[in-house]
Amino acid sequence: MEIAVLLKPVPDPAQYDKIQIDPATGILVREGLKTVINPEDKHALEAALQLKEQYGGRVALIGMAPASAVETFREGLAMGAEEAFLCSDRAFAGADSLATSRVLAAAVKKAGPFDLVLSGSTSADGGTAHVPSQVGELLGFAHLTHVIQFEIGSDGLASVRTKMENGYRESRGRLPLVLGIRRELNTPRYISLMGIMAAQGKPVHVWSLDDLGLDKGKVGLAGSPTQPGKLYQPDMKRKGEVLQGEAWEVAQRLVGIFRSTGILG
Amino acid sequence: MAEKRLAIWVVVEQNQGKLASVSIEVLGQAARLVETASALSGGVAVVLLGDQVGDLAEELSAYGVDQVYWVDDPRLKHYQNDSYSGVLQRLVEREKPDILLFGATGAGEELAPTLAARLSTGLAAHCTGLDVNADGQLVMKVPAFGGRVLGEIFCPNTRPQMASIKPGTFTVPQRRAGRGEIVREDASSLLLDTDIRLTTVDVLQSEPLGLPLEKADVVIAGGYGMGSKKNWGLLEQLAAELQGAVGCTRPALDEGWTAGEHTMIGTSGKTVRPKVYLGCGISGAAHHAAGIKDSGVIINVNRDALAPAHAYSDYCVTADAKKVVEALLEEIRRTKNEKRGR
Amino acid sequence: MPELKFSEAQEMLRKVVREFVEKEVVPIAHRIDVENECPVDVFKKMGTLGFAGVFVPQEYGGAGMGLTERAIILEEISRHAAGFAMILMTHHLGVEAILSYGTEEQKRKYLPDLASGRKIGGLAVTEPSGGSDVGGQQTSAEFKDGRWVLNGRKCFITNSSNADVTVVTARTGEDAKGRPAFGAFILEAGTPGFAPGREENKFGLRGSGTGDLLLNDCEVGEEALLGAQGNGAKLALATIAKVGRTGMSAISVGILRGCLEEGVKFAKERILYGKPIAKLQAIQLEIAQNRVDYEAARLLTYQAIGLKESGANCDAEIAAAKYFSTEAAVRSAKRTIDLMGGYGVMNDYPVGRYLRDAMATIPSGGTSHVMQLVIAGQTLA
Numbered sequence A: 001m002e003i004a005v006l007l008k009p010v011p012d013p014a015q016y017d018k019i020q021i022d023p024a025t026g027i028l029v030r031e032g033l034k035t036v037i038n039p040e041d042k043h044a045l046e047a048a049l050q051l052k053e054q055y056g057g058r059v060a061l062i063g064m065a066p067a068s069a070v071e072t073f074r075e076g077l078a079m080g081a082e083e084a085f086l087c088s089d090r091a092f093a094g095a096d097s098l099a100t101s102r103v104l105a106a107a108v109k110k111a112g113p114f115d116l117v118l119s120g121s122t123s124a125d126g127g128t129a130h131v132p133s134q135v136g137e138l139l140g141f142a143h144l145t146h147v148i149q150f151e152i153g154s155d156g157l158a159s160v161r162t163k164m165e166n167g168y169r170e171s172r173g174r175l176p177l178v179l180g181i182r183r184e185l186n187t188p189r190y191i192s193l194m195g196i197m198a199a200q201g202k203p204v205h206v207w208s209l210d211d212l213g214l215d216k217g218k219v220g221l222a223g224s225p226t227q228p229g230k231l232y233q234p235d236m237k238r239k240g241e242v243l244q245g246e247a248w249e250v251a252q253r254l255v256g257i258f259r260s261t262g263i264l265g
Numbered sequence B: 001m002a003e004k005r006l007a008i009w010v011v012v013e014q015n016q017g018k019l020a021s022v023s024i025e026v027l028g029q030a031a032r033l034v035e036t037a038s039a040l041s042g043g044v045a046v047v048l049l050g051d052q053v054g055d056l057a058e059e060l061s062a063y064g065v066d067q068v069y070w071v072d073d074p075r076l077k078h079y080q081n082d083s084y085s086g087v088l089q090r091l092v093e094r095e096k097p098d099i100l101l102f103g104a105t106g107a108g109e110e111l112a113p114t115l116a117a118r119l120s121t122g123l124a125a126h127c128t129g130l131d132v133n134a135d136g137q138l139v140m141k142v143p144a145f146g147g148r149v150l151g152e153i154f155c156p157n158t159r160p161q162m163a164s165i166k167p168g169t170f171t172v173p174q175r176r177a178g179r180g181e182i183v184r185e186d187a188s189s190l191l192l193d194t195d196i197r198l199t200t201v202d203v204l205q206s207e208p209l210g211l212p213l214e215k216a217d218v219v220i221a222g223g224y225g226m227g228s229k230k231n232w233g234l235l236e237q238l239a240a241e242l243q244g245a246v247g248c249t250r251p252a253l254d255e256g257w258t259a260g261e262h263t264m265i266g267t268s269g270k271t272v273r274p275k276v277y278l279g280c281g282i283s284g285a286a287h288h289a290a291g292i293k294d295s296g297v298i299i300n301v302n303r304d305a306l307a308p309a310h311a312y313s314d315y316c317v318t319a320d321a322k323k324v325v326e327a328l329l330e331e332i333r334r335t336k337n338e339k340r341g342r
Numbered sequence C: 001m002p003e004l005k006f007s008e009a010q011e012m013l014r015k016v017v018r019e020f021v022e023k024e025v026v027p028i029a030h031r032i033d034v035e036n037e038c039p040v041d042v043f044k045k046m047g048t049l050g051f052a053g054v055f056v057p058q059e060y061g062g063a064g065m066g067l068t069e070r071a072i073i074l075e076e077i078s079r080h081a082a083g084f085a086m087i088l089m090t091h092h093l094g095v096e097a098i099l100s101y102g103t104e105e106q107k108r109k110y111l112p113d114l115a116s117g118r119k120i121g122g123l124a125v126t127e128p129s130g131g132s133d134v135g136g137q138q139t140s141a142e143f144k145d146g147r148w149v150l151n152g153r154k155c156f157i158t159n160s161s162n163a164d165v166t167v168v169t170a171r172t173g174e175d176a177k178g179r180p181a182f183g184a185f186i187l188e189a190g191t192p193g194f195a196p197g198r199e200e201n202k203f204g205l206r207g208s209g210t211g212d213l214l215l216n217d218c219e220v221g222e223e224a225l226l227g228a229q230g231n232g233a234k235l236a237l238a239t240i241a242k243v244g245r246t247g248m249s250a251i252s253v254g255i256l257r258g259c260l261e262e263g264v265k266f267a268k269e270r271i272l273y274g275k276p277i278a279k280l281q282a283i284q285l286e287i288a289q290n291r292v293d294y295e296a297a298r299l300l301t302y303q304a305i306g307l308k309e310s311g312a313n314c315d316a317e318i319a320a321a322k323y324f325s326t327e328a329a330v331r332s333a334k335r336t337i338d339l340m341g342g343y344g345v346m347n348d349y350p351v352g353r354y355l356r357d358a359m360a361t362i363p364s365g366g367t368s369h370v371m372q373l374v375i376a377g378q379t380l381a
Ligand SMILES: Cc1cc2nc3c(=O)[nH]c(=O)nc-3n(C[C@H](O)[C@H](O)[C@H](O)COP(=O)(O)OP(=O)(O)OC[C@H]3O[C@@H](n4cnc5c(N)ncnc54)[C@H](O)[C@@H]3O)c2cc1C
Pocket: A006, A007, A008, A009, A038, A040, A041, A062, A063, A064, A065, A094, A095, A096, A097, A098, A100, A104, A118, A119, A120, A121, A122, A123, A124, A125, A126, A127, A128, A129, A130, A131, A132, A226, B123, B124, B125, B142, B143, B144, B149, B150, B151, B153
C-alpha cells in the first residue's frame, strides 16, 4: 500500500504559554520555541506504519514548511517512513488552509500515486481542522476526519469510525481516501536508535513552487481567500487575590465566596 | 412586500431528529448580526437537511429566521459528507448567500472545509467573535495556538464568507415571536446518487449521564496535579455537595481518572461558563484556559505560586489541592449540619 | 577549543530518550527506589528501542552508535532514576567485554540477545577480599580435562540475580614472574555451580540489584574463556574504565541536572515573605553553584568520552570526569536539600534520593581515592 502522511512541523504545544505578540509591531513572537511534529500527525504516521507492516508498500511524508524544518521530517523518517517531500518556498508563506491544501495536494500528486493519505485531524498551532477535507477535495478523493478507528481490507474497502458529539459514526468506502486522524486511534511508537541511524540516509526532497508547477497567485498569502487582520492576546487577567492561611482558613474563605455567588445556600 | 435578501445562512445540524444546540447558538449570532450591523442588509436563512424533519423546520423558524430551506430525503437521514455537501453546494451556487455559518462539530468540521474548497472561498475556523465592519465585511475572530492568540480573519475577495463556531462558544438565544417561511426544496435536483462515494453504516450517539458540564453552575475542574484516581474522588464529592459537575484537563483524562472525554474542558473539549469555576492542580495552559474564560468567578488551587492559572483567577490558593479540597468538604458539610441543627 | 556540540542525530536521540523516560520511567521512579525492584519490563522495552545495544555494531544486532550516545541515554534516565540507569550501565559492562574481547563466535552467540535487551548482562570482578585491589581476587579457575572449573565468591555485583550473561574474572594461575594471572569467563545464568547469593540492601541506586555471585565447582567449556588466558584483569580494568567510569560519570551528570532542575522548581514555588525564595540572594547563590557543578561535570564527562572514542589514551581524563561528577552530584544534592529547608528531607521530594544515589556512585567503578590515584599517577608520570 502506498501511503502519504501529511506532517506539519509546529511549535511545541507545551510552550504556547511563552508565545507573545509584540505590542509595537503586532507580530507573533515565537522565538526560542522548539519545533515538533504536530502531535496528531504522529498518530497518522503510526497508522501508516502499521498498514505498511500489514500490506507492504511505502510511507512518504509530505509537508509544507520552511526549509529549516528538515530536522522534524528526519524524526518522521526515524519513526519509519521511507522518504520525505518538503514543500518550501517563500511564495508559500502566509497561506491559509485552502492555499496550504493546494500545495499539499499538488505534492501528493507529484510524489504519488498513493492509495491513502493520512493526516492529523487538527494542527496544534493554526488548528483549523480544514486541511484533511480540503486536500481530499483537491485530490478528488473521498475523505473523513476525526477518525478514531479504521480498517482497510485487502480488497481496498475501508471501514472508518469518526468521532461525533457523544458518539461516533461508522462509514464505509473504497480507496483512495484521505483520513484525518485523532489521537484516540493509536499510540505512536517510540523512535528507536536503529531508526535514528537509518534516518540519516533517507532522502528528504525539497520542492519549490516551480517544482510543483503551481500558480503563484494560488498559494501563500496572495492565494489565500482568507486574509489575516489584527492579532490579539486574549486578556484573561483577573484580580488574582491570594487566599492565604492554613487549609481550613482557605476553606472558610471559599465557602464565603460560594455563598456570595449564590451557589451555596 | 419586496422579497427580503437572505444575507446570512446557517447550516443547521440535526442528529436523529434532534437539533444540535450549537446550531441554535449560531442562529443567535446570525440574528444579532442582521439586527445590529447597519452595513449588512438582508435576513437570516437556515438550511436543514434530513429525512422527515419537518417538525425541526418548524422549530427553527422561531429563532429569528426569515426562511428555512428544508431538504428532505431518505438519503439525507444521516449526515454524510458527499451527500450533504452536494446539496449545499448546489443551493449555495443557486442562491449566492453572503455569509455561510456552521457549527464546528464532527460533521461541521468536514462539511465546512469541503464546501470552502469546492467554492474556492475562505473559511474561518472556530470563531469566538463575529462582527460586520463599516464596509459590510464579516470580521471573524479566531483562536490559534490553543487559544493563546486570537486573530481577525477577513474574506475580502470571494463569497460566501464562511465561518464555523464551536459548541458552547455562544449562549442559546431566546425563542421569538413570529416565524419564518419554510421552503421545501426538491431533493432530487439537489442530490445526485453519483455524489455519494462513502456510505454511513452506523451512527451511535448517547447523552452521557449526570449534569452536563456546560449546564452546571459550579464546575470543579481537576488537573494532573490531583495525583491519583483516589484524590479525584474528592472532586466528585465536592461537586456533589455543591450540585455542580466535575471537569478535567487532558492529562487527567489521559490518566483515566475522569468520567470520560465529555468532561474535558478546553480547545479540544468543552467550553463552560459556570457561576463558579474551581480549578485544582491545573497549570493553566492556554488549551484549557480557552474553555473557561467566560466563567463567573475563577478560583485556582495550585502549589506553584507562579502557575499560569493564577494569572487568570479571581482568587488564587497556593497550596496542596488535595488538602484544600478535603478542608472544603469538611467546611461545607459542617456548615450544612449547623444549618440543619438550627 | 571547540564548543561541546552534539550532532543532529544525537540531539534527536536525546529528545527521544527524554520522551521515553518521561512516559515510562518518571511514573515509577519513586517506586523503584522504595521497593528496590528492577522494572525488567521497562528494561526490555528499552532493549527493543536499542538502548541495551547502543554502541554494539548493527551486524551484532545493536544500534551502531557510540559511547557518547550511551552517555546521553544514561544521563537522561538518571535525571529521574539513577538506580534504574545503573542496571543499563552495568549491562553495558558485560556487553563491552564481549564486544571488545570476544571471538567472532562468542560475539555472534551473545551479542544479539544482549544488544536487544532480551538478555541482561553484567561484569563481576569485586570480591570480599578487595575491589580496589584487583590483584587480590581469590576466585579460582582451574583447567581440568579440557574444562574450566571455577570456585569462589564475588560481591557487590550489579544485576547479580537478574543477569543472564555475566563476565566473571578468576585467578587462573601465575605468570612467568610468579604474579597472579587472571582469566575472564562468560557465564550463563543457570550454569550448574553458578548462582546468585545474598542480595545487598543499599541506600542508594536502589532498583539495581547488587549482590553476591557464588561459584561452586562451576564447570564450563573452553569456549567460555573470554580473551587470552592471563588477560582477565587487564580486560576487566579496561572495560571498567571505558564503560564503567564513563557510565558512572554520565549517571552523575543526570543526577546533577535533577538537582539543578528540582532546586529551580522549588525556589520558584516556595513563597516566603510574600515572594518566591528564588528572589533571595542566598538561594540564588545555591542555584548558581548547582549550575556550575552541572556544567563542569557535563563538559568533563562528554570530553573524556569523546577522547576515548577517538582512540586516545585518556584513563586520567576519564578518572577526572568520574571523580568530579560523582563528588559534585553529592555536593549538589546536599546543597539542593539545604535550599529546600525542611522539605528537602521529606520523601515527598526526590532530592533525598538523589543524595543517596549520588553517594552510591562514588565506589561504583572505583572509589574517589582510586580515581585520584589514577589522575595523579598519570600527571606525575
Ligand atoms: C491566528 C491564526 C488564525 C488562523 N485562522 C485561519 C482560518 O480561520 N482559516 C484558514 O483557512 N486559515 C487560518 N489560519 C491559517 C492556517 O492555520 C494555516 O494556514 C495552516 O497552514 C493551515 O492549516 P492548519 O494548521 O489550520 O491545519 P489543520 O487543518 O488544523 O491541520 C490538520 C492536519 O493537516 C495536515 N497539515 C496542515 N498543514 C500542514 C502543512 N503545512 N504541512 C503538512 N501537513 C499539514 C497535518 O496533518 C495536520 O495535522 C490561521 C492562522 C493563524 C496563525
